[in-house]
Each structure stands twice: as structure tokens, then as C-alpha cells.
Amino acid sequence: MKIIYLDHHATTPVDPRVLEAMLPYFTEHFGNAASRSHSYGSVAEEAVEKARTQVADLLSATARDVIFTSGATESINLALRGISNFYRERGNHIITCQTEHRAVLYTCQALENNGFRVTYLPVDEWGRITLDHLEAAVSKETILISIMFGNHEIGTLQDVEAIGRIAKSSGVFFHCDATQAVGCEAIDVERLGVDILSLSAHKIYGPKGTGALYVRRKNPRVRLSPILSGGGQERGHRSGTLNVPGIVGLGQACEILKTSRKTEHGQISKLRDRLKEILEQHLDGLQFNGHPEKRLAGNLSVSFADVEGHSLLPKLADTIAVSAGASCTSAIPEPSYILKAIGGAGAMAQATIRIGIGRFNSKKEIEIAGQRIVAAVRELRTAKSPQSVDCSDPASDVRH
Template sequence: MLPYFREHFGNPSSNSHAYGWEAEAAVRQAREILAEAIAATPEEIVFTSGATEANNLAIKGVAEAYFQKGRHIITLATEHNAVIDPSEYLRSLGFEVTFLPVQIDGLIDLEKLEQAFRPDTILVSVMAANNEIGVLQPLAEIGKMCRDRQVLFHTDAAQAIGKIPLDVQAMQIDLMSLTAHKVHGPKGIGALYVRRRNPRVQLAPQLHGGGQERGMRSGTLYTPQIVGFGQAVAIALAERETEAKRQIQLRDRLWQKLSQLDGVYLNGHPSQRLPGNLNISVEGVDGTALHLGLQPVVAVSSGAACSSAKTAPSHVLLALGRLEKLAYASIRFGIGRFNTTEEIDRVAEHVVATISSLRRQKQLSAIGDR
């Protein structure tokens, strides 16, 4: 990224001079990397400021472009707020949104999805990998159900890109939201895949101006961020298989150590989940005290990282059927490519000690109250 901050200041949309050509070539290369990563074409990649904007563009853009065909949207109760909130906004405008419940393991119930389709359904939005519990949804099955009914299928794949195989053709995905920082890329850059044929997806732009990105997302492209996005995805793809095996070993090692405690529960499907995700709920401790006790040593959250300052329990865990008290006392561990076995062991030791200490304090407090 550094040369595009320091030396190459061209605007990739300026095609009348060498500075613009230089920047455009760098953007094109990143576009090709992203397209290859999901079996798309470069022309189908629309750059955004992140997955939140990509989700908004997909959901609102489809709603505005297809409202004469129908005004019904289907999504999951466990989606990221960047899908739930735009859906709620559309509901305030007169659209109807079905928020499907999930099974106790976090997976979609395909029978319930089948029953939810209506003649006026225009979009189904189901995330590829849940940001809190890491559950991997059956994208190919959902894609087939949508295609059979001529309903567009959008997936938020922010957590999935570079970690699991993604193929928009085989999975029959029409729109896919991506972001860079989940694969150690720069923050503030994302993309939306928009299918160009079979079917050609129409989108109403949410930003108007210079007409960049085939008119779907106006604004000068952020060349250094786009370059960083492409390189991060290229590295992630090159290391995906070996890194996934390593992260699964670390995740299972952490769970094996934590599960030795009574009253510690795994949230989400035990195996159909992201390699580096572990989400647990802990019985018999106060959620706030638990997180305060972990903070000096471990950087974890109870829910989505972007909403970890909120005091409300995770809507994802509540949707799984967890009681509020358990949802509060939950920990989401995200294991990345730089974590080591030594760190896993140190974290496990600290978490076990913190839980044990809090439980002892609670017992002593209960005795003192008698």
C-alpha cells in the first residue's frame, strides 16, 4: 500500500494521463484477485467503504430496484446489524420482512425457509459465516432454493472471505458483501459482488455523484486501501488450507481446556463453524465481572466487536435460546493467523482462573448473606 500513499497519487477514474492509468492498473489487479477468490468476474466487483455499506447497497438497492415486483424480504434473526437494521428501515417504508428463527446450533432451518417464500419475495439475505458464533450456513442449498423461485440471494461473507471456499456460481449467489479487515487487510474498504448475468442483478445506487463503479457506488476510489484489500485476500487464499487446520487445532485445544469446567457451554454448531471461532457461555458468573476480569490479559468480547460496548445481551445468543443471564456471561474468542499455542494455553489458564475465582466470590457472598 505504501507506494500509493507516498508516490502514486493518481485517480483511478482519470483515464487521460499516466498517473490515472497507474492507479487504475493497481485497482484492476485487486479487483481481479477478489473476483478470482469467489469465482466471479472483475466487472462484478463494486468497491465500498466496508461490508456495512455493501450490505446496505445490496438490501436497499434491491428493494428500490425491484419494489414493483414485490416487497417481501427474508433474512435470519441472527444476522449482523448491518443486515437487520437496513431490513428494519425498509419495513418502516412499507416492505415486509420475515426474520426467520434458527435452530439451537445456529443453523438455518431449510424447511422454514421454504415455507417463508411468497409470490412477492424479492430477496433472501443469509450470512455465510456468523460473526459471533462462527456458524457456516448451507449457502449452496439456499442458493438453489432462491434460484428455483427466481428470488435474489444475498450473503454477507465478511467473515468468510479467505477462510472458507466461496464460489458464487456453484452456490448460486447473486450478491455478496466482503470486507478487508477480517483477513488482516486495512479497515475502511469492502466490496459488493453483483451478478451480471443469469440473472443480471439491478441495483438502485445509494450514493450518487461521479458514477464510479458502473454507477452503483459513486465516489473516488481509495487506491491504497483497495491495493491492501487485494493483497490481504491473496495472502489469505494462499494460506487458507494450512491456516484453517492450524486454527482448528488451536480452537479445539482452547475448548478442550475450558470445557473441563462445569457449566461452560459451546454456542453454535460444534464443527460447522469458522476455523478460528469459539463462543462460550458461562454459568454461575456475572457477565460484566467476567469481562472485567479477563480484560488485562485477553482481548475478547461478548458479541459483535462493533457493538461490544452495548450493555444489551447478544441477539444472536438469545436467538439460539440462551437465557439472558447466560447470554451476558458469554465470551467470543477470535483466533487469527498470528496466535500461537503458547498464547492459547496462557489464555485458557487465565480464563479458567477468572471463572473459578468469580464463582468462589459468589459462593462466599451467598454464605455471608445468610
């Protein structure tokens, strides 16, 4: 039987409509979008500009504000390093939060090593920052606030609009990592007051290796020091030959979302609620992590009492693909930094799974997955003899 894929926060399958749009750009339309002297180049350039409009439309932005990158990690690096280095004379303080993706956290650490001061705001039990904390952290030296839209592990959505207001009234740029949220939440950069925003194609049924960075060009204009030197593509912001098929795929993925996001959000939330219901009906000792309402549609992060750390995943692996809520960097599995930040550092946090439901999951798959999880948890609780896990593999700590 095919393993049921419920790990859509890690990556999503390419939508067949996206693949179809991309294919001609590998073969007949293979031109370099920067080759102005012939039609191979102009065909590729037209395709890139169409995709730029498709991405901008999803964000209620203008096409000239969109830069193509290799994915959210690069977008985030360009946003954080680019702003910090450009505005270094203006101030050296950055505000972010403890539950950001490592692309943000480790970039901030690198900036700290380079003379910047970073405030890592704590979060409440649901994983939300407190707006008072944010306001109190802003100083004359602050140049950038970087807070994510939706969390990749516990699904919590931040109050992006309120953060945007605080940033605007303080004259500080606001970067938002919307990598997980862009597939399910309506994003209007004007309404939300976001100045710079990162996203990735492979989280929204597009190809891996392509992303985008929205960079506001007026009210206020955001300027960036590039992090890559070279041919000056993307108006000097991001040198390197453009990945035309990938960009076409990202554009198509955004266009599909523009028309289907709302309906899909409803369908996926229903499946998520049904899975939660199955678990609640048949198991006790459960804890659902993250905000109960303000959350990504497909996310379910659940901790099981009396189940040892990583013993659950191997039991599920032949039926469903989900991911762990713990990091496996030592002999004893530790709760992830995100679960620790919301206060779940105890035993409950150790047996945690992250479920990410997506566009192509069916009701039947959810029923099977629910039953399988219930059976596995019951078995483990009865046996009380956890399977050992090889924690020596550092790759097991990679978070998506």
C-alpha cells in the same frame, strides 16, 4: 506483557505483506483512478483493476462483477436497498434471519419503514435456519433472500449452497453477508448460487474502510439502484473517488488468502480445539454456543454458569482481548439478540465471551489464554461477588 489479541471477529491486524503492497499508493502512486488524462491516473486505475481480479479470484467470480465500497456495512446497504429499490415493481417482500448482523437487520427495518415486508426467520439451537421455513416463507412477492455465511458471534455457518438452490428455483435473488466467512471458508459464487455477496477488508488482514460487493452480471443479472449519487464511479453503482491504497490492500489480502486459506483453516481450528480442551479439562458448567462442526474456524463462544454477566471481561482485560456475548444496554446485562435467538436467554447466556483466533496467534498464546480464563472463572466463582459494570455507555452494545 503484550495483551493477547483474540478478537479477530471485531477486526484483524493488517498483514505486513498487505501494508507493503499498499504503501506506494499513498505517496508516489497517489493518482485518482478516474483521471484518464495522465499516467498518475492510469497507474492507480491499473492497481484497482488488479485488485478487482484478486477479489474475484477468491470468490471464483469475474472481475467485472466486483464493486469496491467502504466496507461490509456499505456493501450490505447497497445490496439490500439497491435491489429493493430497483425491483420494487416486481415485489415488496424480503427474507432474512434473526441472527444477521445489524447492518442487515437495521437496513431491513429501514426498508420496512419504506413499505417493504420483511420475514425474519428463526434459527435452531445451533443458529441455523431451517430450509423448510425458508421455502415456506417465499411468496410471489419475494424479491430477495439475505442470509449470512458465518455468524460473527457464535460462528455458525449456514447451509449457503442449499439456500442458493432454493433462491434459484424460486427466482429470488440471494444476498450473502460473507464478512466473517470469507477469511476461512472456500467461496465459489457459482457453486453456491449466490447472486450478491458482501465482504470487508479489515476482517481478512486488510485495512479498515474498504470492502467489496460481488454483483452477478448474468444468470441472472442483478441490477441495483445506487445509494450514493455523484461521479458515477464503479459503473455508476458506487460514486466517490476510489480508495486506491485500501483497494490494493484488499486485493493483496484476498491473494494471500487464496494460497493460505486451507492451511490456515487447519492451524486455526487446531488452536480453537486446544483452547476448548483446556477449558473443558479445568472447568465445569460450560456451554459452547453455535454449531459444533459447521462453524468458523477461529470462533469459540462460551458461556460460564455461576459467573455474573460482565464480571469476566474486566478480569481478563490485562491479559487477553476478547469480546462479550451480552449487550450492556440496561443495568442488568442482557444476553445478546443472537444468544436469545438460539434459546440461551437464561443465566448461562449472561456470562458469555466470544473468542476469535486468527492468523498470527501462537500455540503458546492459546495456552496462556486458556489458563487465564480458567483462573478468572474460578476466582469469580469463589468470590461470588461480581464487579460492577458501567452499563451506561451505549457504545458497549456495538457488535462487530
